[in-house]
Amino acid sequence: MNKVMLTGGGSAGHVTVNLALIPRFRKEGWSVDYIGSENGIEKQLVAPHEDVAYHSISTGKLRRYLDIQNMKDPFKVAKGVFQAYRIIRRRKPDVVFSKGGFVSVPVVVGAWMNRVPVIIHESDLTPGLANRLAIPFARAVCTTFPETEQHLDKGKARYVGAVVREELAKGRAERGRMLCEFTRQKPVLLIMGGSLGARKINETVKAAMGRLAERFQVVHLCGKGQVDPSVRYPFYRPFEYLSDELPDVLAMADIVLSRAGSNSIFEFLSLKKPMLLVPLTKEQSRGDQILNAESFRKSGFCEVLQEADMTADTLADSLFRLYDSREAYRSRMEQYEQKDTLEQLFRLIQAAAKKPG
Missing domain, CATH: 3.40.50.2000 (Glycogen Phosphorylase B;)
Known part of the structure; x- marks a missing residue:
């Protein structure tokens, strides 16, 4: 053996x-x-x-x-x-x-x-x-x-x-909607800050939820210990993280907001999910996520919002723009050779x- x-x-x-x-x-x-x-x-x-x-x-x-x-x-x-x-x-x-x-x-x-x-x-x-x-x-x-x-x-x-991961392709949108109690009538925004969470993203999402909730149903993976019980909207579902349920939640998502870790963004690419990437800054990391995000931006797979430029309004505006252009992003992703x-x-x-x- x-x-x-x-x-x-x-x-x-x-x-x-x-x-x-x-x-x-x-x-x-x-x-x-x-x-x-x-x-x-x-x-x-x-x-x-x-x-x-x-x-x-x-x-x-x-x-x-x-x-x-x-x-x-x-x-x-x-x-x-x-x-x-x-x-x-x-x-x-x-x-x-x-x-x-x-x-x-x-x-x-x-x-x-x-x-x-x-x-x-x-x-x-x-x-x-x-x-x-x-x-x-x-x-x-x-x-x-x-x-x-x-x-x-x-x-x-x-x-x-x-x-x-092969199991990501086995997700079912209907199971994701049942988990989150979402409907088919409104698009779904998935927010992922990474396994350790993303405090700056979480804080900005909280400030932007008034605008985001008007247009999206939101499922938010906040990171361990970072779920804020004060954020309450009819179609907002926060979790610390998801494991077995993640493929179903990804299947129902129309667009994704995420950091720019390589494994995650290639998984979104394989599932043809238009993404807004907020890479870790050079102060928080060695700058690898900035390079990852720029490579994807040049290929036409994502929009990029630098953390220094991220406010409640710039975040909401970027997500609205991404959703409005989602078919163009999906078309370019279809051309990617897996x-x-x-x-x-x-x-x-x-x-x-x-x-x-």
Whole structure:
């Protein structure tokens, strides 16, 4: 039996590709292990897969700014490397697949120390800090954007396209309407701020709801602990997050307001959902979402509203404009060539597991 060790975490974006791959591995009879942090979102997301053995390790945050924790975290990372090394030595996987995030660095190094081949996946247009640290220890780096290849060693880069969870295509709009108690008479706006929520988006949506409610039924994924009970409208449905119900809610949505994380926007693209993207600022991130959003804007798949320009009025105006132009966006999305990325990625991992180091 082939054995794969998956890693990645810190946000849902660093887990969703792994979640898409797990059923494919199990279908082929592979044994699947997962290394993540003790309290990260990855542990929560992997938990429903009872046939996946989850292992926790110590992890530190890799910061680009001065912080007292920067003195402590190298010791946490070193401890994580030792723990990952021992887990990999004991479980003996044939290959390690890393989706990125801070927790993945010790796992990649631990795999390299055990001479286990590593395949990395990079969702964003440019590699994140964790993946940049891990790439020297990897055999190949699979990319979502073709432009990413110019930032990598050509001998390691593999353009595979976007991995989209198969279950998203199985959503049913009628089930989504039943969940939210929505009607067919009014269009649906889905607001997604990311797995950790988006406080600025949430605050601006609250200020704009008077106008938005006149035109849309709104389902709002606010993030953990960010549902505001004071926001009450007849067809406004806030949730912290959705899991099994998400495909149905996406199926009923006419347009989407979202951050610009790569996994999410490619999922919206695959479902032909016109989107207004509000990327994280450079102060909040390394600027990857700004590049993602600009790439989609140039392709005609979305409208972009920078957070610095976002007010209740500019948000409402942008969403109204997006909805009025929705058919033009859908037409351009129909021309996008969807690759069978999941199968291609599985074959690359399978080949690495069989190929001697």
